[in-house]
Structure formats: C-alpha cells, structure tokens
Amino acid sequence: MKFIFAVFLAATFITMNAYTQTASELAAMWEKDHISNKFPSDVRHADLKVYLEQLKKLGLKVDEVGRSYANREIYQVEFGRGPMKVFMWSQMHGDEPTATSAAIDMLAYFQTHRDLDWVKKIEETLTIRVVPMLNPDGAEAFQRRSLQGIDINRDAVNLVTPEAQLLKKLRDDWSPDIGFNLHNQQSLTTVGRTTEQATISLLVVYGDAAKTNTEGLERNKRVASAMVEALQRFIPGHIARYDDGYTPSAFGDNFSAWGTPVILVETGALYGVDEMFLVKMNFVAFVTAMNVLATGKEKDISTQAYLSLPPNSSNGLFNFIFRGANIVTLGETANIYKADIAVNTERRRASMSAPNFIRAIGDLKNLTGLETYDASRFYVFQRLGSLKVGELGEFMFYRTDRVIDWRAADLEKAYPPDAIFSGGRWFKGEGVVPRIK
Numbered sequence: 001m002k003f004i005f006a007v008f009l010a011a012t013f014i015t016m017n018a019y020t021q022t023a024s025e026l027a028a029m030w031e032k033d034h035i036s037n038k039f040p041s042d043v044r045h046a047d048l049k050v051y052l053e054q055l056k057k058l059g060l061k062v063d064e065v066g067r068s069y070a071n072r073e074i075y076q077v078e079f080g081r082g083p084m085k086v087f088m089w090s091q092m093h094g095d096e097p098t099a100t101s102a103a104i105d106m107l108a109y110f111q112t113h114r115d116l117d118w119v120k121k122i123e124e125t126l127t128i129r130v131v132p133m134l135n136p137d138g139a140e141a142f143q144r145r146s147l148q149g150i151d152i153n154r155d156a157v158n159l160v161t162p163e164a165q166l167l168k169k170l171r172d173d174w175s176p177d178i179g180f181n182l183h184n185q186q187s188l189t190t191v192g193r194t195t196e197q198a199t200i201s202l203l204v205v206y207g208d209a210a211k212t213n214t215e216g217l218e219r220n221k222r223v224a225s226a227m228v229e230a231l232q233r234f235i236p237g238h239i240a241r242y243d244d245g246y247t248p249s250a251f252g253d254n255f256s257a258w259g260t261p262v263i264l265v266e267t268g269a270l271y272g273v274d275e276m277f278l279v280k281m282n283f284v285a286f287v288t289a290m291n292v293l294a295t296g297k298e299k300d301i302s303t304q305a306y307l308s309l310p311p312n313s314s315n316g317l318f319n320f321i322f323r324g325a326n327i328v329t330l331g332e333t334a335n336i337y338k339a340d341i342a343v344n345t346e347r348r349r350a351s352m353s354a355p356n357f358i359r360a361i362g363d364l365k366n367l368t369g370l371e372t373y374d375a376s377r378f379y380v381f382q383r384l385g386s387l388k389v390g391e392l393g394e395f396m397f398y399r400t401d402r403v404i405d406w407r408a409a410d411l412e413k414a415y416p417p418d419a420i421f422s423g424g425r426w427f428k429g430e431g432v433v434p435r436i437k
C-alpha cells in the first residue's frame with residue numbers, strides 16, 4: 001500500500017512539473033498584483049491609455065499599431081522573446097470589456113515577475129502580442145459595433161472597417177501560432193440543460209464549415225481543457241462550450257482558416273459577483289494557457305475537459321421573476337388579473353444605472369429567475385406607465401388585504417405602497433415581498 005502511494009506521488013510529481021501554478025495560486029497572484037483598478041465596463045479609451053502607460057513604465061513594449069474610424073489609437077503590447085507566437089485581441093465588440101483588463105493584468109504580472117522561473121519560461125518560450133480594445137470607438141459609446149455601425153466580427157472578409165483591416169494585417173504580418181479571441185456573452189446565457197449561468201464559455205474555432213480538425217486545433221482543445229480545469233476550481237457548473245456554428249465572415253473562423261488556430265473566450269456573468277471577479281477568472285484562464293503552452297505541458301493534457309463541456313443554451317433564465325402577482329391595469333376601470341412577471345436588466349457600464357424591462361407576463365412556470373419572488377399576496381402596479389411587455393419593470397406592491405382606489409391622483413402618495421421595486425432593486429420594503437429563490 002505504501003509502495004503504491006509512493007509511486008502515485010512520484011507520478012504526480014512528474015506530471016506537475018516545476019512550472020505549474022495551481023489555479024488558486026494564480027487567483028492569489030491576481031488579488032495581490034493586478035493593476036486594473038476599475039470595473040472593466042467603466043474603462044474607456046483614456047483609462048486604457050493610463051494602464052498602457054503603466055505597462056510602458058514597467059518596461060513592456062507598447063506600440064500604437066493603428067487608428068479607429070474616429071482616429072482613436074489602437075495599441076499592441078508585447079511580452080516575451082520566444083519562438084511560439086501567441087496573439088490575443090479583446091473588445092472588438094465595444095461593450096465586451098472583461099478581457100481587456102485581464103490581459104493588462106496578465107502582462108503587468110509577467111513583466112514584474114520575470115525573476116520567477118515559470119514566468120522566465122514563458123518569456124523565453126513565447127512571444128505574446130495583445131491588442132487590448134480593438135474597437136475603442138465602440139468601447140467609448142459602450143456599444144457592440146464600430147462607429148460605422150459595423151460588427152467588426154463580421155468584417156473579416158469584406159474588411160470595410162479600419163479596425164478589421166488592422167486586425168487582419170497584424171495577423172498576416174506575423175502569422176501567430178495561436179490566437180485568443182476575447183469577448184463577453186449575454187449574462188443570462190445558461191449551461192447545457194441547466195438554468196445555471198455560463199460564466200465562461202470557450203470554443204476552439206474550426207476554420208471551415210466541415211469542422212476539419214488540425215494539429216493546431218487539437219492542441220487548442222488541450223489548452224482549453226487546461227483552462228477549464230483551472231476555472232472549475234472557482235466556478236464549477238458555470239463553464240460551457242460556445243456555439244460552434246461556422247460564421248464565414250467572423251474573425252475567429254478566418255484566423256483558424258488563415259493558419260492561426262483560435263480559442264474563443266466568452267465571459268458571461270455570475271449572480272452575486274462583480275466584474276472584477278470575472279477579470280480574475282479571465283486572468284486565471286489566460287495565465288494557465290500561457291503556462292501550459294510554454295512548458296509544453298499541454299501535450300500531456302487530455303482534451304476531455306473541453307470536449308465534455310455542456311453547450312451554451314438559453315433556458316429561460318431571467319433576472320427577476322415575480323410569481324402569481326395580482327396585476328392592476330387601468331382602463332375604464334381597474335382590471336386585476338393573476339400572472340407571473342419576468343424582468344431583465346439591460347447591459348450598461350457599472351457606473352450607470354441599468355434599465356430593467358418587462359420581458360414576459362403570464363404563466364411563466366417554465367422560466368427561472370436569478371431572483372424569484374412570491375407576489376401572490378400583493379397587487380402589483382406599474383409606477384410609470386402600464387404593466388406590459390416592453391415597459392420598464394418599475395413596480396409598486398400593495399398587500400391584497402388593503403383597499404386601494406387605483407384611480408386616485410398621485411397614487412403613491414395617497415396610498416403609500418408596501419414595497420417599491422425600482423432600478424432592479426428594492427427601493428422600499430426589501431423583504432416584504434417574500435423571496436423564493
């Protein structure tokens with residue numbers, strides 16, 4: 001027995017070679033040393049420049065490599081001097097910012113810890129080039145598309161936008177061995193058949209509709225597996241595989257076709273954590289990938305963790321569901337009926353208040369809320385207009401044992417509500433309407 005245990009330990013030691021950092025160690029490194037200091041959704045082009053100045057001061061190579069349609073600078077940062085060429089680009093969709101901060105933190109970490117053996121190994125084995133915020137105009141407006149109104153990720157063939165032209169040129173001039181295409185997905189994307197949020201979704205992107213496998217794509221599946229295993233430590237059940245439909249006009253698919261096999265990283269959300277947690281998860285995933293590429297450890301990794309990821313789904317997950325509400329609408333007379341109400345929050349910068357809209361009314365038993373309330377003992381009245389799909393989810397709640405003249409002028413003053421739900425939170429009377437989930 002002792003002998004078997006000793007053999008097991010020895011085998012473990014050989015597999016976990018000298019340069020392997022555990023996921024927890026990577027997360028602790030980020031906690032201690034990250035330089036990103038605001039929520040990614042609040043990082044504008046000017047803030048990115050501040051980060052890049054810091055990277056320059058640390059000694060990293062930061063170059064302006066092009067300009068956006070509105071003439072904003074687009075930068076590329078380089079770390080390492082090794083033969084394997086790693087290319088990463090973020091925020092080609094302006095309102096998808098998480099990876100920009102995470103990549104900055106990764107570069108800063110590597111540069112300031114070049115004395116560590118495992119970082120030295122990365123420096124000597126890889127050359128990493130990162131284009132953070134490829135779409136600075138979109139980032140400034142916090143919108144997906146470029147200032148021309150074009151989705152840069154559907155412009156890989158036509159190359160109408162200066163941003164797409166630049167991305168193609170950076171690839172063609174350098175022919176990277178591997179690419180990381182960094183995005184954010186909808187916060188209510190779910191994992192497989194569950195109603196759990198997909199916090200990180202990965203995809204090894206095929207270069208054709210026939211899904212022709214190549215050595216590079218097979219390597220990417222092993223690298224993706226390493227990323228999954230690292231992330232599993234923190235967000236088990238919240239990792240999925242992004243939809244692998246072939247998009248002939250998209251950059252990921254074309255990069256793979258052009259000879260730079262791509263891993264797509266899509267960051268979603270997780271109820272109860274903020275954006276910095278997502279930055280940390282990105283950091284853990286990126287550094288893990290660099291680590292296994294630099295050490296060659298990826299060659300010993302099975303593709304299983306990646307291949308067994310459940311696919312991305314949308315299984316009727318909503319931000320808020322109010323069950324069995326007694327909905328009051330005003331027509332000729334007050335009309336009251338019982339129904340569930342589902343409300344979703346729009347994507348906005350962290351510093352801005354995000355509007356909440358009614359997305360469904362009726363029997364919504366098949367839908368799940370990140371927060372679900374039992375409104376069966378309450379009248380629900382829309383504060384600002386009418387309680388209809390597409391209207392704001394701004395509600396006043398009254399206990400059903402109260403007698404209310406719904407047509408009263410200034411209802412809120414004449415009959416103070418027991419609770420008010422506004423701006424996606426309980427503005428008044430938190431806890432009055434019982435929470436189910």
Ligand SMILES: [Zn+2]
Pocket residue numbers: 093096183184
């Ligand atoms: Zn995107």
